[in-house]
Amino acid sequence: MIPELGNFALILAFCLSIILAVIPMAGAARGNALWISLARPLTAGVFVFLSISLLILGYSFVTDDFSVQFVANHSNTMLPIYYKITAVWGGHEGSFLFWTWMLGGWMLAVSIFSKAMPDEFVARVLSIMGMLSVGYILFMLATSNPFDRVLPLSPADGADLNAALQDFAFIIHPPSLYMGYVGFSVVFAFAIAALISGRLDAAWARWCRPWANAAWAILTMGLALGSWWAYYELGWGGWWAWDPVENPPMITWLLGAAMIHSLAATEKRGVFKSWTVLLAIMAFASSLLGTFITRSGLLTSVHAFATDPTRGVYILGFLALIIGGSLVLYAIRAPSLKSEFGFGSFSREVFLLANNMILVVASAAILLGTLYPMVYQALTGGELISVGPPYFNAIFIPLMAILAVFMAIGPISRWKKTSTEHLRSQLTKVALAAVALGIVIPVLLTLAIPFGTIATTVLSFWILFAMFKDIRSKIANKPTVAAGLRSLPVSYWGMTLAHFGFVMTMAGACLSSIYSIERSVLLQAGQSADLGRYNFRFEGTRPVQGPNFIADEATIVVSRSGEFYKNLYPQKRLYTSSGTPTSHMGIDGRFLRDLFTTLGDQRENGGWSMTVYVKPFVRWIWIGTIFIAFGGILAASDKRYRQFKVKQAEKMAKVSAASQSAAPASLNAGMDAGGSGA
């Protein structure tokens, strides 16, 4: 009975979504204030019924209701309670409900935090998100209903949650990734609403920016958590494999990064308008593409839940409809979006354009490498190929190096026109110091000429020194340093933190790739293996009993330069209900290096195969992403975006229209193009 209520709530959410998709949109078009005013209550209704639906699915898991097919497939009476609850997103149907609920959550957030925007614009945004909600819920009801029952012969016990998913990171990685992913639909809805209304001005960019920054920052965390999880769970010590399911979120992330930079130019200078809109559409399209790839059955991996072709066809159709429709709308409307076009060759606009080009090319190259095997298979009639990490590294690493070069210059350059003297005076010393220290430090530390390391350190110092130089010149005329630092806007600190995080992640990725060492050995109890200055002695294994698994736990005594350092306890687990073996690593994580041990299998004579790793700087990759995400959130939280009420926006538009000749002409373009007709 209870699961049917969940299904019923889902159907109600579907009906409300249809009304939301139609009425407020029509109201905005006809200037009907009553219809417009329905947008917020309808949104709240959709969210409430999606929440009821989700809670009921969670309840079915907690109460072990194995008459529900999805619960029977993804849970088990022995499963710990925290995995029972989170198993909601442990499979295709439930994770799609969770995804849709996230969309509902973002919609609700838009309806609450949009007091500064005109109602008719909010109505359009919510209507568009309502259309997405219609598509998602219809998909669930038609092809993958999480409330489907196995009646009358329900299984006595469930098949258990995929053993590879039973980990703490499973509780936090999918929610953050979904939340970031779905957040891009907000920006998409903003972009489409702007295309429909013709209102694409500085105020629009200002409303849009916090949402874009927040979605992107959360996606950053989702990606980083996934990478961290793969690192310590999958057992091969890697943190990024250019796997076809990892790539789509990376593409979305890169396009999102391009978009938040382009939005800055749109807001401040009224340039790149149609480009920003196109990026918003592309970023959202890539998030749908990711959904399609992982759920169509084209791939096999932990992420590929569904292998039912009808689902793939549905998502592909939805993708074609949404993207095709947006692009048609874009083609009709974009020519009317006049951008300002007054900037010189060394202006910040040009550097942001370079940033955008690099990020878009990088995402296009990743897309090419991801889709190529599928296209190749379709064209050659079934010949299978794979595109490995060498391709992605060959493209991505040089592009990121160029990006790093520009990352130092961009923030220092000025809008509209930067004199070469200014750049020279700001950056000459920075460049000299970066090159000198970037070469000297690695050479002294390694007593060799490691080119990869030198490139990494020079680029890192280049960005960091330029950052300090920029802060110093910005606070130069303030009485004290503290007062100066306080006077800098929050969004500036957001940018600085995010760029700092980028440096840290870049340095961590490069240095750990260069300096990681590993060794696979077969050891009897009492034998040991040397790696670098560490010695790993295998002391034997003992059986361990977990809540729903049994394990062999090895004791590995690590000594450094002959002295005892610490013990590591990698495990080989067997999940009893599904019979699935998994590895659990023994890791000693430090700021400067990780020691990493993974247990293989036992041979007949009692020896165990195992791999030991020393991975310098690998933590920097994830610490850096925390800075990136925090920077994004900080930028989104800048009060400037919320204090800016509509009336002020219109007043400023009039002022700037009156003083057309004045330099800050960013606010006028398109402001009165037809948006505020109501």
Added chain:
Amino acid sequence: MKPHRRKKLGIIVFIAVGLSTAIGLSLYALSNNIDLFFTPTQVAAGEVTPGQRIRVGGMVKEGSVEHSQEVLEVSFITTDYNHDVRIQYAGILPDLFREGQGIVAEGAMAEDGTFIASRVLAKHDENYMSVEVKAALDAAGNTPGMPQGVMQ
């Protein structure tokens, strides 16, 4: 042509040149870095050049896994039930590697006809079979008649 038009054109040309260079380089990098997949039958037919980096996949033949007792080396046979390929691997096999299960191995053929793997991939999940393994079995005509139990 007005100056701002010229500038606009300049930027468009710059973007076009940049993009086509990038696409060209990507395609070049792609052509050098694709790994072709071969089924055991194709290997037996001598379609593979020794030393070329490829992928081979099929089921792990029952009773074919031989662990060395002294070193890490392990060897096993992968099969599409028509032909076999012996695979040698010095590393830790994935958790879900088991006899009678599908695997994909990355590496190169040696002159003596064994396949030296640099990486062995097993499926991540009990319920699914890798696209590549399934294709290999389909090609060998061994999927339809096979009882489900054989695949598990």
